[in-house]
Amino acid sequence: MTPHYLAPQERKQERPPSWSLCVMLALLLSSISAPPLARAAENRSYQALRDWLEQARTATPAFSPGQTLTIKDRTALESFIPQSAWEYYFFDDMEMQITETGHYPPPPEWGQNVEPGYSLDENGVLVGFTGGGFPFPEIDPTDPQAAVKVFWNLNWRPGAEGYVMPMVAWSRSQHGQLDRQFEFTSISSRYAQGEHCLVPGYDEIKTKSLMEFRSPRDMAGAKNLSMTYVDHYQEDAGWLYMPEQRKPRRTLASERTSEVMGMDFTREDAMGFGGKVHEQNWTYLGTAPVLATMNVRDNPAAGGPHLWVPNNARWEVRTAHVLLIDPKADNHPYSHKLVFIDTETFWTLWMFAFDRQDDQLLRMNQHFLKYSESYATETPQQAPYLEQNLANNVGNHVLIHLGETDINAKKPHATYSHCYVMMKDFSPSRAKQFYSLRNMVSGRR
Template sequence: MGKSKSEVIWGRRCHPFFNGSILVIVLSQCFSAPSQASSDQSYETLRQWISADSPNANELTPGQHLTEKDREKYLEQLIPQSAWEYYIFAGMDMEIGATGHYPAPQNWNQKSATDYQLDEQGVLVGFTGGKFPFPEIKPDDPEAAQKATWNMLWRPGTDNYDMPMVTWLRSENGQLDRQMEFVGVSATYARGDHSLVPGYEEVKSKSIMEFRSPRDMAGTKSMTITYVDHYKENSGWMYMPAQRKPRRTLSSERTGESMGMDMIKEDALGFSGKVYENNWTYLGKRSVLATVNVRDNPEFGGPHLWVPHKARWEVRESHVVLIEPKADNHPYSYRIVFIDAETYWTHWMFAFDREDDRLLRMNQHFLKYSESYATEVAQQAPFVKQDYSKNLGYNVFLHLGETDINAKKPHATLTHCYVKKRNFSAARAKQFYSLRNMTSGRR
C-alpha cells in the first residue's frame, strides 16, 4: 500500500555522513541556529516541533513575565515553531497567568440528544447541541481528530451575543492599509432537546453582520444561516443600501479571501469548513501558550504590530489535529489546529501552501472567560457602549479577537471584538433574523 502525502513528507530524515566537511553542513541543516529556525515555516518543521517532548510548564509561575531572553528555555518550547518569527521579538512582554479550570454552563449536558453518531465520512449525524458530543477523546481512536473538531464546532459560547468589532489591515513595519468597523449579532437555535424558535429545528444558528465603516461599505449587511445537517450548505444573503434588496450569496465558496482580509471563510475560528471535504489525523496533545482569559483586548506589538503584546497567557493542553483537504485545487496542502482540551476553543491554526508546503496563513485567538468580568472589565468599543455585567453567569469564553497572518504577502488582519452576551426570545429571533429586518435598518 502506498504512503499518503503526509507520511512521505513526514518520513524525511537528515542522513548521517562521516566526511567531516559534509557532516558540518548536514548538522547545520538539522540543528540550525535560533535565527535560522525562526524563518523555517515548513509543514515538516512544525510536525517535528509537535512530536518533540512537551516542556515542564510547572517551572512557570503566575505573574512571571517572559521576554526575548526566555526564548530557548520557554518560548520555543511553548509557541508553535511556525509562529516564532512573529511572536518572539525584542522588547516583548508576555505575562504568565495561572492555568485555569473553566467549567461549562450549569445546564450543559442536561438537555441534549443521545442518539447520534459519526457516519463513514466522519460527519456528525443526529446531534442537536446542548453538550460536547464527545466528552472523552482517546488518542488511539481512529476518529479522534474528527471528534475533537466536532466538540469545537458545538462548544458553548460560540453564539448568543452582540459583538461590535474593529479590524485593522496592516502591511510590514506596521503600515495601516485599512480599518473597518462592524457589528455582529448571533443566536444559537439548536439547543439539544428543542429549538430556540419552534418549527426551525433544522437550523443550528443565525447571524447578521452590519458594516459601519469604511464609508463605501457603511450599511452593508450579511445574514448567514447554518444548519444542523452538516451536508447542507449554509444559506447566505447580502444587503447593500445602493441595491435596496438582499441577494443570495454563494456559501459553497469557502477558499477565497474577501475585502483584502488575510483569511478565507474556512479559517474562521480555526476551522469552519466541511468535515467530509478533508482527511483527518490526530497528532496527540501538546502544551502551548495561549491568550486565554485575557484582561482586555490586547495591544499589538512586534516589528509589524501584528501580534498581542503585554497580554496575559496561559499554558494550555491542546488536541493537535491535522486536516488535509481532498480537493486538488484547494490552496492548502495541510492545516494544523491546536484545540483546547477542556474548552474546545481554537488557540492556533497553521495552514500550508499546496505549492511548497510552507506556511501560507495562520491565526491565533484572544479569549476572555465570562465570569472574569466581575473583577476585570474589558474596554468598550470605540463607537458604542455596552453593559458588560450582562456577561456574568454564562460560564463561557468570549472571543475578544484574533490575529490572522498571510505569510506569503506578507500581511496581517487584526481584530478586536467587544462582546456582550444576549438572549433572544423566540418571537424576537424570528423577527430579527429576517430579510425584511435586513432592509429596515433596525437592530
C-alpha cells in the same frame, strides 16, 4: 476627531506622508506580481511544525505564573509557541505575562439537554445531534475518529453563539502600515439547543447570524445574513446586502477559501476550521502544551514590528488537541492545516495552514479569549462606537472571543481584530424577527 482607542503610535503610522504616494503606489503595484519575500530567519515549513510538535509534546515550562517573559526568555518559550509563529511572536520589546493555568467550566446545565441517538457516519459527519452539550465529552487518543470528534466539540462548544459582538479590525502591511480599518458588528444566536429549539418550528437551523459593517464608509451598511443547519451536509445559506444596491443578494456558501472583504482570513479558517468535515481528511496528532491568550485581562494591544500580534497580554499554558486537516480537493490552496484546540473548553487557540505549492506557512490565526466569570472583577474595553452592559456576561460560564490575529505569511499582511462581546439571549419572537430576510430590506445603513 481622533478615535480614542488608537494608541499614539498607531495614529502616527496610520497613513504615510503624501509625498510617498508615488513610491507606495509603485510598491503596491509591484506586489501584485512580485514573488513572496524570502523568509530565511525561521523555518516555517509544515515539516518544521511537525518536528516542533514532537519535541514540544513533552516539554515542561521553565517559567512560572507571575513571571513576565521577554525576548531574553525566548529559549524557554520556544517549546510553547508553535514554531511557525516564532518570527511574529518573538521581538525585541515583547512581554508575556504568565498566569496560572485556569479552569473554565461550561454552564452548569451544559450536557443535560443533549438528545441521545446521534452518531458519526462514514465521512466523519455528525448525524442526529442537536446541541445542548459536547457531543463527545471524552476524547480517546487511540480512537481513529478522535480528530473529527474534537472538531464536533469545537463546532458545538458553549459561547460560540448568543452574543452581540461589535468589532474593530486593523488590516496592516509590514511595519505597521495601516491599510484599512474596519468596524462591524456580528450578532449571532444558536437555534439548536438540545432538546429544544430557540424558535419553535425551526429545528433544522443550527445557527443564524447577522453581520453589519459600520465603516469605512464604502462598506458601511453592508450586511450578511447567514444560516447554518443541523444537517452538516446541507450547505449554509447566505444573503449579502450592499447599500449601493439597496437589496439583498444571495451568496454562494460553498466557496470558502477566498479572502473576505479584503481581510486576511477566509471563511474556512474561521475559528480554525469553518468548512465541511467531509471535504477533508482528518488526523489526530495527540495533545501538546501551548501558551495561549486564554483569559486575557483586556483586548490585547497589538505589538511586534508590524503590530500583528498581541503584546503585554496575559498568557497561560494550555493543553491542546492537535488536529491535522488535509483538504481532499486538489485545487484547495492548502496542503495541510494544523489546529490547536483547548482540551477543556474546545476553543481554538492556534491555526496554521500551509501552501499547497511549497508546504510553507500561508496563513495562521491565534485567538484572544476571556472567561465570562472574570468579567465580575475585570471589565475589558467597550467598543469605540457602542457601549454595552458587559456585566451581563457574568453567569454565562463561557469563553468569550476578544479578538484574533490572522496573518498571511506569503503576502505578508495581517488583520488584527478586537471583539467587544456581550452575551445576549434572544427571545424566540425577537430572534424570528431579527434574523430574517425582512431585516435585510433596508436603507443605506
